[in-house]
Amino acid sequence: MTVNLMDTVKDMLTPEAVDKAATTTGESPDGMRKAMHGAVPAIFAGLTQVVGTPTGAARIFGTITDKGGTSAQGLMSAVFGDKGSAVTSVLAKGSGVRSEAASHALSFALPLVMGVLAKHVTSNRITADGLSQLLAGHKEAIQNDPHTPPGLAGALGLGSLAGLGGAVTQFAQPRARTESTTTTEAQRRRWRMILPAVALGALLIWGISSLSHNRAERVGVTAPQPPAPPAVTMHAPAVPAPGPIALPGGKTLDVAPDSVEAQMAHGLSDTSLQLPHTFDLEHLTFDYDSSTITPTSTKTVNDLALMLDAYPTSRIRVVGHTDSMGTTNANQPLSEARAKAVKDALVAKGIAADRIETAGEAARAPAPGTKPEEATNRRAEVILLSR
Secondary structure, eight states, X not given: OOOOHHHXXXXXXXXHHHHHHHHHHTOOHHHHHHHHHHHHHHHHHHHHHHTTSHHHHHHHHHHHHXXXXXXXXXXXXXXXXXXXXXXXXXXXXXXXXXXXHHHHHHHHHHHHHHHHHHHHHHHTTOOHHHHHHHHHTTHHHHHHOTTSOTTHHXXXXXXXXXXXXXXXXXXXXXXXXXXXXXXXXXXXXXXXXXXXXXXXXXXHHHHHHHHTTOSOXXXXXXXXXXOOOOOOOOOOOOOOOSSOEEOGXXXXXXXXXXXXXXXXXXXXXXXXXXXXXXXXXXXXXXXXXXXXXXXXXXXXXXXXXXXXXXXXXXXXXXXXXXXXXXXXXXXXXXXHHHHHHHHHHHHHTTOOGGGEEEEXXXXXXXXXXXXTTSXXXXXXXXXXXXX
């Protein structure tokens, strides 16, 4: 391996960034330093495992090279799938912090890792296959990293970290532009000069999303937001052709062909789409400071019920969100109530309650391309858990 990109990311975790994270989470600086440094090999391990298949490699390649944005929860799903909670748990245990702080460490490190990978892939003209080989080349570094959380292999469903990526670890190294040791070291020096500022910017955004809840949810003026770190996006499923979408049972879904609802309908029938997968339904919104679903969201609820009825074995998780204009104590139950309101509306339309999980994210995961305080974030998203 020519360069250890984990070291590049760790260079961004400056003492200032660690101290701010510790203040944000209420943990000790030493505990947060361990959590943030442990998050890096954990994320690389998750990525290495995902890109072990051509489908996974293409999906992660699209995530780091396409323009756009995704929520922290979307990134967690992309990298860890349904094993995110297990990874968070071993990271918390290994670093001696609470699970919430470990989750924040992962949420902070994820966009930094993706940004570093995006720059390396772009500058070296690496393909999806090359990305698989690049990440496979980090396997030894992941195993030997002193900050790799104990129990990480089990959390990822492996017997040992030696099994990361499966057969991809046998591939040849990517046919990217070869870098000499001198060139690599020069690049890392340049990264060290510019990335601490990016890291602090990301930390400020993360901290604001977590802490700016010290005001009740209301219209108001907030402090200017710092620039966001390099944005990443998830590959969306192929968009169906224009016209109503045929569903099992002879029913049809009348939605725009480029809508998220159309993507979800396609995802329900597309077994190549890895689950869980998040669909941020832009027209599933709520009244101000309320869990009342807006009248404009009625069609979205109806469409969602129609899809779930057509695929009776499918299961979803509804995640409620708020804007950042309220306290965590107020926003957390409000986001949970919003998710429950959607569930109740679906149950009222005949969908079995045990097929619908609910959760609340408060203001921790604003919609891509929005500021945390915007009314757009008074919303719910749907995670497809099974078909």
